[in-house]
Amino acid sequence: xxxxxxxxxxxLLDTTRRYLADVVPTAVLRKLRDDPDGYEPGYWSTxxxxxxxxxxxxxxxxxxxxxxxxxxxxxxxxxxxGRAAAPGPLLTTNVVAGALSRAGGDAVAETLGALCAGExxxxxxxxxxxxxxxxxxxEAVAEPAGGDWVLSGVKSPVEHGAQADLFLVxxxxxxxxxxLLVPAASAGVTVTPLKTLDVTRxxxxxxxxxxxxxxxxxxxxxxxAAAEVERQLVEALVIQTAEMVGALDKAFELTVxxxxxxxxxxxxxxxxxxxxxxFADMKMWLEAxxxxxxxxxxxxxxxxxxxxxxxxxxxxxxxxxxPELCQDCVQLHGGIGLTFEHDxxxxxxxxxxxxxxxxxxxxxxxxxxxxxxxxxxxxxxEA
Amino acid sequence: xxxDVKPVDIEPVEEFRLRARRWLRENMPxxxxxxxxxxxxxxxxxxxxxxxxERRLQRLxxxxxxxxxxxxxxxxxxxxxxxxxxxxxxxLAGYRYPFRFxxxxxxxxxxxxxxxxxxxxxxxxxxxxxxxxxxxxxxxSEPGAGSxxxxxxxxxxxxxxxWVLNGSKxxxxxxxxxxxxxxxxxxxxxxxxxxxxxxxxxxxHQPGIEISRxxxxxxxxxxxxxxxxxxxxxxxxxxxxxxxxxxVATRWLFHxxxxxxxxxxxxxxxxxxxxxxxxxxxxxxxxxxxxxGRLDDPGARELVGEAHVLKxxxxxxxxxxxxxxAGRKGSDQLVSLSRLMQGVVSTRLTTIGYELAGxxxxxxxxxxxxxxxxGVNYLTRQVACVGGGTTEMARxxxxxxxxxxxxxxxxxxxxxxxxxxxxSAGGAAARG
Ligand SMILES: Cc1cc2nc3c(=O)[nH]c(=O)nc-3n(C[C@H](O)[C@H](O)[C@H](O)COP(=O)(O)OP(=O)(O)OC[C@H]3O[C@@H](n4cnc5c(N)ncnc54)[C@H](O)[C@@H]3O)c2cc1C
Ligand SMILES: Cc1cc2nc3c(=O)[nH]c(=O)nc-3n(C[C@H](O)[C@H](O)[C@H](O)COP(=O)(O)OP(=O)(O)OC[C@H]3O[C@@H](n4cnc5c(N)ncnc54)[C@H](O)[C@@H]3O)c2cc1C
Numbered sequence: 015x016x017x018x019x020x021x022x023x024x025x026l027l028d029t030t031r032r033y034l035a036d037v038v039p040t041a042v043l044r045k046l047r048d049d050p051d052g053y054e055p056g057y058w059s060t061x062x063x064x065x066x067x068x069x070x071x072x073x074x075x076x077x078x079x080x081x082x083x084x085x086x087x088x089x090x091x092x093x094x095x096g097r098a099a100a101p102g103p104l105l106t107t108n109v110v111a112g113a114l115s116r117a118g119g120d121a122v123a124e125t126l127g128a129l130c131a132g133e134x135x136x137x138x139x140x141x142x143x144x145x146x147x148x149x150x151x152x153e154a155v156a157e158p159a160g161g162d163w164v165l166s167g168v169k170s171p172v173e174h175g176a177q178a179d180l181f182l183v184x185x186x187x188x189x190x191x192x193x194l195l196v197p198a199a200s201a202g203v204t205v206t207p208l209k210t211l212d213v214t215r216x217x218x219x220x221x222x223x224x225x226x227x228x229x230x231x232x233x234x235x236x237x238x239a240a241a242e243v244e245r246q247l248v249e250a251l252v253i254q255t256a257e258m259v260g261a262l263d264k265a266f267e268l269t270v271x272x273x274x275x276x277x278x279x280x281x282x283x284x285x286x287x288x289x290x291x292x293f294a295d296m297k298m299w300l301e302a303x304x305x306x307x308x309x310x311x312x313x314x315x316x317x318x319x320x321x322x323x324x325x326x327x328x329x330x331x332x333x334x335x336x337p338e339l340c341q342d343c344v345q346l347h348g349g350i351g352l353t354f355e356h357d358x359x360x361x362x363x364x365x366x367x368x369x370x371x372x373x374x375x376x377x378x379x380x381x382x383x384x385x386x387x388x389x390x391x392x393x394x395x396e397a
Numbered sequence: 398x399x400x401d402v403k404p405v406d407i408e409p410v411e412e413f414r415l416r417a418r419r420w421l422r423e424n425m426p427x428x429x430x431x432x433x434x435x436x437x438x439x440x441x442x443x444x445x446x447x448x449x450x451e452r453r454l455q456r457l458x459x460x461x462x463x464x465x466x467x468x469x470x471x472x473x474x475x476x477x478x479x480x481x482x483x484x485x486x487x488x489l490a491g492y493r494y495p496f497r498f499x500x501x502x503x504x505x506x507x508x509x510x511x512x513x514x515x516x517x518x519x520x521x522x523x524x525x526x527x528x529x530x531x532x533x534x535x536x537x538s539e540p541g542a543g544s545x546x547x548x549x550x551x552x553x554x555x556x557x558x559x560w561v562l563n564g565s566k567x568x569x570x571x572x573x574x575x576x577x578x579x580x581x582x583x584x585x586x587x588x589x590x591x592x593x594x595x596x597x598x599x600x601x602h603q604p605g606i607e608i609s610r611x612x613x614x615x616x617x618x619x620x621x622x623x624x625x626x627x628x629x630x631x632x633x634x635x636x637x638x639x640x641x642x643x644x645v646a647t648r649w650l651f652h653x654x655x656x657x658x659x660x661x662x663x664x665x666x667x668x669x670x671x672x673x674x675x676x677x678x679x680x681x682x683x684x685x686x687x688x689x690g691r692l693d694d695p696g697a698r699e700l701v702g703e704a705h706v707l708k709x710x711x712x713x714x715x716x717x718x719x720x721x722x723a724g725r726k727g728s729d730q731l732v733s734l735s736r737l738m739q740g741v742v743s744t745r746l747t748t749i750g751y752e753l754a755g756x757x758x759x760x761x762x763x764x765x766x767x768x769x770x771x772g773v774n775y776l777t778r779q780v781a782c783v784g785g786g787t788t789e790m791a792r793x794x795x796x797x798x799x800x801x802x803x804x805x806x807x808x809x810x811x812x813x814x815x816x817x818x819x820x821s822a823g824g825a826a827a828r829g
Contacts, residue, residue: 017717017720017721017724017726018724270800273802274802281803282803284796284800284802284803285803287793287796287805290792290793290797290800290802291789291793291796293795293796293800293802294733294737294792294793294795294796294800295737295792297734297795297799297800298714298734298737298738298741298795301714301718302710302711302713302714302738304717305710305713305716305717306709306710308713308717309713309716324709327705327706327709327710330702330706331706331707331709331710376699378702378706379698379699379701379702379703379705379706380695380699380702381702382679382701382702382706383683383698383701383702383705385705386679386680386701386702386705387683387692389680390680390683
């Protein structure tokens with residue numbers, strides 16, 4: 015997490031932290047395991063009052079950040095979500111809200127009002143099941159038909175797809191990408207809840223079968239959405255890695271405390287060099303993960319040209335070392351670390367799910383290799 | 398550093414950047430293809446010629462008003478800030494620079510002098526270093542004391558206004574062409590080890606010091622061992638208080654661990670697509686994959702991506718550690734995280750390089766030295782985890798000093814050093 019926070023950011027962090035501790039302590043999370051939504055009604059709208067849903071939304075649309083760095087503020091909230099393994103459609107709703115606010119126009123005002131108030135939930139429909147073109151491949155298709163558009167394709171996994179009132183769907187249109195805002199109740203939409211590793215976060219498969227939409231459903235320029243989609247991906251990765259780092263931070267904290275309290279052979283586990291060295295490696299992974307998640311958030315704000323690079327770097331690193339760190343935490347707990355009763359798995363789940371969604375570490379390493387090659391070619395062309 | 402200079406007196410960073418850019422363009426030789434820095438294996442005459450050239454480059458910086466950017470003006474530095482140093486490092490990309498002066502002369506040796514030297518000691522040596530006149534060495538390790546530095550057995554005995562030193566130092570890289578040594582020695586054998594040490598500075602080339610060179614497994618003969626016999630050092634060349642050398646040594650090691658992020662040293666940013674990168678990231682490994690005909694192999698591409706990730710992770714971790722320490726939000730001991738990361742990342746990158754090069758790095762033709770070097774680098778891979786204090790010692794420091802875990806059992810704690818046991822491997826192997 016960031017080192018230098020403004021007083022307003024401290025406040026946002028503190029209220030979020032206290033609210034999560036009060037409302038969703040780990041005993042409550044365990045009970046939510048069978049809840050179809052993963053959270054109680056009212057939880058989300060109260061969170062919205064704390065600012066969870068409006069940080070990427072322009073003031074004219076009823077949003078606003080506490081520091082002129084909405085994504086940075088949101089990363090702080092996401093970090094606390096990770097530390098608490100908190101429920102709710104944080105990533106998915108915010109990415110959609112930010113996109114709608116940037117697109118602007120009259121149509122978005124009402125929608126954004128409801129999203130910011132936590133009265134409605136939007137789901138970001140980008141990922142597709144096993145895309146043919148590899149990571150980031152889009153096969154959903156949207157075609158103009160008369161004055162309307164017709165959308166067909168499958169999106170999965172969609173975060174909180176079954177709780178969402180709206181979907182922001184990325185599809186191909188001719189040579190380019192188009193994004194459409196689709197009401198969940200539209201004819202031709204089928205939502206199938208998925209089973210998931212996370213205790214409270216929900217996912218669904220959403221199928222669009224020749225869904226007919228008015229031209230007003232198009233967000234941004236039809237066929238020209240690629241840059242905007244890339245920006246949304248960067249934002250999603252910044253939120254995702256911040257949350258994963260929060261979960262790692264908590265898992266590591268629990269494990270250090272355990273190693274100090276637990277004795278074997280008359281001495282604390284923390285006194286064995288074999289274990290101390292593992293803690294040192296974990297601490298290094300943890301601090302590097304903090305540093306990279308922050309760097310990705312800063313680049314998204316200050317250096318758009320490097321935002322994609324740093325988001326992929328952060329994801330590739332945190333997505334690889336994060337799960338390793340969590341598994342080591344389980345190992346160093348011994349038998350108790352494998353129980354449902356212990357809290358550790360709540361963080362392991364969040365990190366493991368994060369590592370797999372929005373590109374695996376391998377996907378992002380390959381993306382970076384492409385980038386390194388592209389830069390090399392540009393340099394050659396210049397010379 | 399430059400905490401005593403009021404920010405209002407300082408040249409704005411952007412003005413400084415432009416001035417530096419202009420000056421470098423007019424004065425500094427370009428690195429050019431084939432320019433090497435780092436451990437090299439050269440015939441002695443070539444090595445000496447490179448040392449002389451680096452002394453000239455350091456003198457050039459001095460004459461141009463760019464030597465010692467973050468050293469106080471009082472001692473010949475420029476009194477500037479980290480931001481100026483960062484800007485200069487960016488501008489320095491693509492130029493030659495006095496590589497051998499950065500480590501260990503400027504950091505840690507000059508940094509230690511700056512922190513613990515008297516005004517006279519600093520006046521006598523820091524300007525001389527910044528002018529290119531003095532190259533320094535660290536006389537820390539001994540045949541019997543590496544990780545356990547406080548177990549140093551080189552003895553210093555008081556004689557009037559002088560000290561007389563006897564013993565042996567080892568693993569100094571380039572002592573045979575260097576000028577001064579910063580030396581940790583034992584001044585008291587009747588107290589526990591940490592309380593009987595003192596630090597001295599001494600000219601390396603003098604009758605009481607015999608230097609023998611040690612061949613490294615890659616053929617380099619830069620490693621040296623020094624044998625000190627009745628070497629006389631005036632008390633005015635003692636740094637810090639008598640028997641309080643561990644206080645100096647602790648900060649000495651801190652500076653050594655922050656070598657890769659200290660504002661005192663020059664580290665030209667490597668240009669990669671217009672963006673600063675932290676030394677070798679993905680770019681040169683991509684070239685290697687191409688030479689090896691593996692640019693279409695997803696496995697090879699993934700390794701290139703991994704290298705890029707690790708370099709960025711090292712850079713961002715270093716920044717975070719430096720910012721935490723500078724903002725007084727965490728202890729100095731956090732530099733051990735940077736030290737460990739450097740070892741871990743460097744070894745992995747070397748392995749990736751060897752893997753991408755494939756068979757060509759195991760057996761290569763005369764005109765393929767660049768690929769062959771990947772193989773030789775691989776053989777000396779662990780240098781990154783041994784030199785400058787081992788990664789195991791960094792792990793100990795992280796667990797004990799950062800995470801506050803119990804200290805390792807030490808059988809020499811509280812025992813007068815004279816009575817501490819030492820093993821048979823203490824130095825016996827050093828002379829083969
Ligand atoms: C699936 C499963 C099935 C099991 N079935 C049985 C069963 O049928 N019957 C039964 O009696 N038990 C069973 N166990 C218990 C198992 O044997 C213990 O969990 C295991 O021996 C570790 O003990 P612990 O959980 O108390 O962890 P601890 O002993 O507290 O160890 C915690 C961590 O510290 C490390 N550690 C501890 N001491 C040292 C040391 N001196 N040096 C270095 N590291 C150290 C451990 O390796 C571990 O990583 C089962 C456990 C599991 C997970
Ligand atoms: C390229 C290079 C340049 C160097 N330059 C200099 C120089 O300029 N000046 C100088 O003084 N020295 C220099 N050194 C020496 C270097 O600092 C030492 O090699 C290093 O500190 C390790 O000491 P040692 O070789 O005596 O190994 P030892 O201390 O004997 O260690 C052997 C192994 O045991 C491990 N070990 C030892 N104690 C512990 C412990 N308590 N817990 C866990 N593991 C332990 C070590 O990590 C290592 O793996 C250089 C070394 C290299 C490789």
